[in-house]
Amino acid sequence: MALEQNRGEDLLHNSLTNKGTAFSEEERDALGLRGLLPPRIFSLDEQVDRVLENLRRKPNDLEKYIFLNSLRDRNETLFFRVLINHLEEMMPLVYTPTVGQACVEYGHIFRRPRGLFITIEDRGRVRSILDNWQHDDVRVIVLTDGERILGLGDLGAQGMGIPVGKLSLYVACAGIHPDQVLPITLDVGTNNIALREDPLYIGLLRDRVRGETYDALVDELVKAVQDRFPNALLQFEDFGNSNAFRLLHQYHDQICTFNDDIQGTAAVTVAGLFGALRITGGALRDQRLLFLGAGEAGIGIGDLIVSALVKEGVSPEEARKLCWFVDSKGLVVKSRTDLAEHKLPYAHEAEACATLQEAVARLRPTAIIGVSGQPQTFTPEILHMMAGMNERPIIFALSNPTSKSECTAEQAYVLTQGRAVFASGSPFDPVTYNGQKFVPGQANNSYIFPGVGLGVTASRASTVTDEMFAAAAEVLASLATEDDLKQGRIFPALTRIREVSLEIAVAVAEVAYEQGLAREPRPADLKAFVAAQMYDPAYESLA
Numbered sequence: 397m398a399l400e401q402n403r404g405e406d407l408l409h410n411s412l413t414n415k416g417t418a419f420s421e422e423e424r425d426a427l428g429l430r431g432l433l434p435p436r437i438f439s440l441d442e443q444v445d446r447v448l449e450n451l452r453r454k455p456n457d458l459e460k461y462i463f464l465n466s467l468r469d470r471n472e473t474l475f476f477r478v479l480i481n482h483l484e485e486m487m488p489l490v491y492t493p494t495v496g497q498a499c500v501e502y503g504h505i506f507r508r509p510r511g512l513f514i515t516i517e518d519r520g521r522v523r524s525i526l527d528n529w530q531h532d533d534v535r536v537i538v539l540t541d542g543e544r545i546l547g548l549g550d551l552g553a554q555g556m557g558i559p560v561g562k563l564s565l566y567v568a569c570a571g572i573h574p575d576q577v578l579p580i581t582l583d584v585g586t587n588n589i590a591l592r593e594d595p596l597y598i599g600l601l602r603d604r605v606r607g608e609t610y611d612a613l614v615d616e617l618v619k620a621v622q623d624r625f626p627n628a629l630l631q632f633e634d635f636g637n638s639n640a641f642r643l644l645h646q647y648h649d650q651i652c653t654f655n656d657d658i659q660g661t662a663a664v665t666v667a668g669l670f671g672a673l674r675i676t677g678g679a680l681r682d683q684r685l686l687f688l689g690a691g692e693a694g695i696g697i698g699d700l701i702v703s704a705l706v707k708e709g710v711s712p713e714e715a716r717k718l719c720w721f722v723d724s725k726g727l728v729v730k731s732r733t734d735l736a737e738h739k740l741p742y743a744h745e746a747e748a749c750a751t752l753q754e755a756v757a758r759l760r761p762t763a764i765i766g767v768s769g770q771p772q773t774f775t776p777e778i779l780h781m782m783a784g785m786n787e788r789p790i791i792f793a794l795s796n797p798t799s800k801s802e803c804t805a806e807q808a809y810v811l812t813q814g815r816a817v818f819a820s821g822s823p824f825d826p827v828t829y830n831g832q833k834f835v836p837g838q839a840n841n842s843y844i845f846p847g848v849g850l851g852v853t854a855s856r857a858s859t860v861t862d863e864m865f866a867a868a869a870e871v872l873a874s875l876a877t878e879d880d881l882k883q884g885r886i887f888p889a890l891t892r893i894r895e896v897s898l899e900i901a902v903a904v905a906e907v908a909y910e911q912g913l914a915r916e917p918r919p920a921d922l923k924a925f926v927a928a929q930m931y932d933p934a935y936e937s938l939a
Contacts (some may be wrong), residue, residue, distance in 0.1 A: 404428035407938075408471075408631040411472045413496055414936050418443060418644075422939040440477055440935055454798055457494045457793060462505050464490060467659070467875070468564075469508050472574050476933040479568040484890050485887050486568075487842065491561040493797030493822045496546045502554035503596040510560050513580030514551060516605045519613055523620040534625040535853045538562045541584055543604065543636035544657075547769030547800035550636075552586030553599025558634050562656070570897040572844030572853065577624070582617070583936035584610055613614045614643065622651060629852050629860070631656055631845070638641040640692040652852060654860040658696030660841040661794070663865040663872070664696045664763065664887075666704060668839045670873035671886030672763070681710050683718060685792075686761035688752050688802060689768035690721040690728055690739050691795070697765065698742055700869065703862055720759055723939040726750045739837025756781050766802030770795070774803035776811050783812035794821040794839055805836040809884075819886060826883075835883040843887060844868050847897035851904025856915035856924045863911065867903040872896065894930070901926050 407427055408414050409703040415423075417438040424430045438446075447467060455462045465485070478487045488494060498505065503893035513527055542555025559579030585602040586592060592601050605613075621630055632643060632655040644655045654660070669680065685701065687694040698719040721728040721742050727749035728739050735743055749755040756764065756778055764782060766774060774793055782789035789812055793802035798820075805824035808816045814829040819837035827834045835890040848868055852860055873887045875896055888896055902923045908914040909922075919925035 402427070402938075404432065407932040408432065411469055413938065414471045415473070415938075416443065416471055418649050418935055420937070420939065423937070426939040436782050440474065443474050444478050444481060447474065447549045448482070450480075458497050458501065459503070460489045461494045461498050462507070465510075465560075466507060469510075473935060474566055476564075476574065476931075477634075479564065480933065481895070483568065483893060487565070487840075487890060488823055490564050491841075491842070492546065495557050495561045496548055496596070496797040496799075499545050499551050499554050499557040500548060502551075502557055503591075503598045506596075506598060509617070511556060511581065513556070513581050513583055514613075514617060515583040515600055516585065517600070517607065518615055519609075519616060520564065522616045523614070523623060524749060524860055526620050526624040529578060529624075531575045531578070531846040532625075533576055534564065534578045534628045534776040536566050536572055536629050536631065536849050537578045537580055537621060537625065538566075538631045538633050539582065540581045540633045541635055541639070542586065542599075543580040543634070543639070545634050546796045548588050548797075550588045550591075550604065552588060552591055552597070552604075553583040554597070555634060556589070562631070562633060562775035565842045566846050566849055567931060569842055569893045570847070570850040570901065571894065571932065572849060573931040576729055578628075580617075582613065612640075616643070618647060618651060624751065625638055625855070627856060629653070629849055631849070633657065635692075637691045637736070637738070638779040641695075649656065649859060652857060652859055653769040654778060654848070654865075655692065655696075658692045658839055659700070659860075659862075659865050659897060659922065660845040661693045661767070661839075662696040662698075662700035663844045663848075664839045665792065665794065665839050666866075667843070667869040667872035668819045668886050669701070669763065669790070670869065671837070671876050672790045672819075674873075675878070675884070676762075677879055677885070678762075678791065679708075680706055681715075681718070683763060684759060684761045685719050685763050685765060686752075686755060686759055687719065687721045688764065688766045688770070688773055689744070689795075690723040691767065693767040694721060694736075694765070695738050695742070700862065700865060704869070705774045706838065707866070717744060718882050720744065722749070722752045722753065722755050727755045750822070753778050753781070761786050762786055765794065766794040767794050768802065769800050770802065771800050774807070776807070777805065779808060779811035779816075783815055787815065789816050791816045792819045792839060794819070796821040799826070803832070809834050817884065817886065833883065835880075837884070837886040838890070839887070840890075842893065843872050843896060844889075844900065846893075847871075847900025848904050850897055850930070853914075854901060854916065854929055855905040857905075857908040857913045858915060859913055861907065861911060861913070864904045867907050868900045871900050871903045875899065898923070898927055898930065 538559035563577040584605040791898040
């Protein structure tokens with residue numbers, strides 16, 4: 397906004413320009429702030445200290461989440477400075493696992509709206525609703541319909557916590573400017589009866605809409621976004637399986653879009669497998685991978701593994717034979733007649749197995765990968781079996797939030813006598829076993845999607861391709877240090893996330909230029925060009 401529109405109390409109420417007690421003497425005189433602030437002037441670092449002192453007094457993580465969101469509503473520069481400077485402490489508060497509980501209770505903790513809510517009743521006027529957003533240069537949009545929030549299911553309009561949290565990580569981890577991001581929730585109703593009976597639920601009180609009416613709303617939104625925000629990347633997030641694959645296939649080659657649950661999860665998991673192989677030895681083509689869960693995350697991982705193996709010279713058919721899936725009805729095999737279309741490429745010739753334990757015993761996998769949302773399904777018996785079959789069993793318990801994890805880090809290490817190569821979706825504390833300290837790897841999508849988004853927006857790529865995610869996975873796997881690997885950590889420390897995002901962004905932009913998808917002229921120094929676009933929260937003089 398122009399400076400003359402931001403004076404006095406109006407300036408203090410604009411979270412993008414407010415500095416609070418950091419306004420200088422000159423600014424206080426020039427901008428009508430004299431007397432509206434206490435007299436002592438504090439630096440940004442001193443304000444960070446005050447925030448941390450107050451945050452750490454809060455009795456639980458949900459209260460910390462509320463505090464941080466209130467801070468962002470007041471002062472975005474300070475919020476992101478705190479987040480970046482203390483990312484390992486803050487990420488579990490602004491995203492998984494705390495964001496899951498925040499979404500469950502969103503109607504009860506609601507303070508101030510952020511983003512756009514577009515409902516099934518808004519058909520025919522979506523474009524005009526986008527005009528209500530005050531920022532014109534939107535570069536990244538995260539869109540959800542709230543049907544499959546983490547492993548928590550249908551939370552309807554209360555799923556807004558997910559795009560808000562994801563976009564906070566785009567800013568903190570990759571430097572997308574906070575006025576260039578837009579969270580959107582499609583409210584098409586909810587089938588969650590408990591929510592509809594909650595007097596403080598914030599969404600429509602109706603059954604979830606499906607079919608042609610639903611598709612028409614999504615298509616109207618996609619077209620409206622292209623018209624209103626032509627440089628925007630549209631990320632689909634936490635849609636149900638029935639819509640997630642279908643919408644990705646429909647729009648994948650038409651617009652600049654991806655689905656993080658499918659493609660982002662795939663890339664971070666493939667990076668984790670490459671990292672694990674740096675510990676266990678061997679090649680990807682020599683592995684047998686068994687997935688618990690055959691939804692968008694699991695199949696997305698399988699597809700990217702196949703792409704990586706094809707790049708190594710393995711045929712698609714042989715590559716798919718290395719990936720096996722167990723769903724709610726047992727092992728995915730050809731003899732089953734109840735398989736959804738997205739599972740069919742991974743339905744192999746084999747005898748049926750009713751349980752994961754049976755499948756482990758029969759297939760003897762080198763890795764088990766949990767994307768089921770079903771807690772404690774990697775039982776002690778299964779972990780003992782994996783340790784008996786493999787010198788270094790790969791155990792990935794990726795379901796979010798922590799309460800949904802297939803096993804804990806301690807279970808994985810203790811029940812495999814410290815031999816597991818472990819990764820989880822949400823964070824676990826380090827584990828000491830037989831005197832050795834293990835630092836669990838967190839297969840957090842925030843290692844991938846911010847960097848992909850930065851590379852896509854910097855190059856202004858017209859579409860997002862599978863090759864971009866493959867490049868991101870390779871870069872991420874290469875950035876784990878030897879010290880990381882010695883501790884069992886197959887990903888770089890989160891404290892390096894902006895470095896990681898920059899390296900991934902450059903690799904993604906390279907693919908965009910190689911594939912002729914970039915609309916931005918190629919700069920002489922691509923890395924310097926991308927780095928120059930990364931927002932770093934600091935106060936600018938307004939006087």
